[in-house]
Amino acid sequence: MIKKCLFPAAGYGTRFLPATKSMPKEMLPVVDKPLIQYGVEEAMEAGMNNIGIVTGRGKRALADHFDVSYELEHQISGTDKEGLLKDIRRILEECTFSYTRQREMKGLGHAILTGETLIGREPFGVVLADDLCVGDELGVLSQMAKIYEKYRCSVVAIEEVPRDEVHKYGVIAGSELEDGVYVISKMVEKPSAEDAPSNLAIIGRYILTPDIFDVIRNTPPGRNGEIQITDALQTQATRNMVLAYRFKGRRFDCGSVEGFVGATNFFFERWKAARG
Ligand code: G1P
Numbered sequence: 001m002i003k004k005c006l007f008p009a010a011g012y013g014t015r016f017l018p019a020t021k022s023m024p025k026e027m028l029p030v031v032d033k034p035l036i037q038y039g040v041e042e043a044m045e046a047g048m049n050n051i052g053i054v055t056g057r058g059k060r061a062l063a064d065h066f067d068v069s070y071e072l073e074h075q076i077s078g079t080d081k082e083g084l085l086k087d088i089r090r091i092l093e094e095c096t097f098s099y100t101r102q103r104e105m106k107g108l109g110h111a112i113l114t115g116e117t118l119i120g121r122e123p124f125g126v127v128l129a130d131d132l133c134v135g136d137e138l139g140v141l142s143q144m145a146k147i148y149e150k151y152r153c154s155v156v157a158i159e160e161v162p163r164d165e166v167h168k169y170g171v172i173a174g175s176e177l178e179d180g181v182y183v184i185s186k187m188v189e190k191p192s193a194e195d196a197p198s199n200l201a202i203i204g205r206y207i208l209t210p211d212i213f214d215v216i217r218n219t220p221p222g223r224n225g226e227i228q229i230t231d232a233l234q235t236q237a238t239r240n241m242v243l244a245y246r247f248k249g250r251r252f253d254c255g256s257v258e259g260f261v262g263a264t265n266f267f268f269e270r271w272k273a274a275r276g
Helices: 035-045 060-065 070-076 082-094 108-114 140-151 163-168 212-217 229-239 257-274
Strands: 004-008 050-055 096-101 124-127 131-135 155-160 170-178 181-189 200-208 243-246 249-253
Touching: 004 035, 004 108, 035 050, 035 060, 035 082, 035 124, 035 131, 035 140, 050 060, 050 108, 060 096, 070 082, 108 212, 108 229, 124 140, 131 140, 131 200, 131 257, 140 155, 140 200, 140 243, 140 249, 155 170, 163 200, 170 243, 181 229, 200 243, 212 229, 249 257
Parallel strands: 004 050, 004 124, 050 096, 155 243
Antiparallel strands: 124 200, 131 249, 155 200, 170 181, 170 200, 181 243
């Protein structure tokens, strides 16, 4: 069973300026919950209750969010507002939180390597909180954990995207092993539409085996001069099997305004339904 989940959360969130000038992008709320809380709830559902967060400068609000707020709780104690903290209280009861800081922005691979100290030598999940995922029945990480239990190798989540959008993603090529599960033969970070090996794009959910850390250490900078997890996984795929999994559900790219508004509308409908 995978117990740990890493949240790279050091990025600047430049696509959401000025909203993210002094607030971490992971704290942007979709209806009434910050993005990162959706990710943590998804990890928790998959049994990954040890949460590791790779933070950076200006990200203290993340650690404060996953902590008690005595003054606030005292104020609302006994009022009808108390219920609003129910979900976050459960998270605090059931999860542990550890933090480390990434001092320089050298890419997602580098961010994951920075988290090695929080993970150690065991398989772990990775959540990019700005990809907000809603699983059909199970959450996406739970679905992926099942694939991991069966094949015991790294797994990346994928979805089909239009050809003119492949340049925004890591893209895979592979052969289908079972319905929706591909053995990866090739991975390219942000290829042009002409160079893309397919239109199967990696989205921000990974399960990684711990040998990935040594691979990242030996991975030179790639696209945009950054150390890319896609390149490290490509190397891992030449040594061991790496799988891509077409998850069941939908995902909102909350790093873009369109995706963020789409997620807001979707969760607003749920929020209304929950209130009858
Ligand atoms: C990162 C990864 C990319 C992946 C994407 C998913 O890119 O490098 O391979 O497809 O996340 O959201 P970013 O969006 O951080 O540029």
